Amino acid sequence: MxxxxxxxxxxxxxxxxxxxxxxxxxxxxxxxxxxxxxxxxxxxxxxxxxxxxxxxxxxxxxxxxxxxxGSYYKSLVHEVDRANFADRIDPKPGMILSLTIEREGVTHQVPATVLAAGKETVTLDYNHPLxxxxxxxxxxxxxxxx
Missing domain, CATH: 3.10.50.40 (Chitinase A; domain 3)
Structure with a gap:
């Protein structure tokens, strides 16, 4: 063979x-x-x-x-206001969330890993976990x- x-x-x-x-x-x-x-x-x-x-x-x-x-890009780590999550979810470090973003007029669902969750802000990582x-x-x- x-x-x-x-x-x-x-x-x-x-x-x-x-x-x-x-x-x-x-x-x-x-x-x-x-x-x-x-x-x-x-x-x-x-x-x-x-x-x-x-x-x-x-x-x-x-x-x-x-x-x-892919490579890991620090530019894909963002701090957002906790208020963006309203009462829908209580983000905790390690959670992977499916978030809606708009890019060039098109709406996309993208995963983001919660790196940190403070009282006022949440740090999100849009890099693939690997x-x-x-x-x-x-x-x-x-x-x-x-």
Whole structure:
């Protein structure tokens, strides 16, 4: 059988971890997922790491922030008046909120992590929670084809 190539359908398992060892996502070997290489179902850099592997082979790759969830931008951390939340919600540090913002006349729903919640203000981080982080994936190809 030939190794994994672009547009192949593959059965894979993987574990994604942060440098601390914290597991952030896992697809166990006894329940692999099936995906098509190039479909974007998983990070493109992880898909690319599967290229050339044969069934039964594993690989560990370190995905840099720019190939994962992007760089961390301090400019995406904002302090807002607590009054913006009125009586709808009581923000607490660690909460991830879905907020409505308007940009260039278009309304968007965006996630924001509450970093701090004071009496008068709330500090929100609009970066992805994994932005700026290197993620290590250990991937295994179980099968190639349907």
């Amino acid at each position: 030939s190794p994994v190539q672009l547009f192949d359908t593959v059965s894979v398992s993987y574990t994604a971890t942060l440098p601390s060892g914290e597991v952030i996502e896992s697809v166990p070997e006894n329940k692999p997922i099936t995906l098509t290489i190039g479909s974007g179902r998983i990070l493109k850099a992880v898909e690319a790491s599967l290229m050339g592997l044969e069934p039964g082979e594993s690989k560990t790759v370190h995905i840099q922030p720019e190939d994962a969830y 932005a700026g982080r290197v993620i290590t994936y250990t991937v295994k190809v179980h099968a190639i084809g349907n």
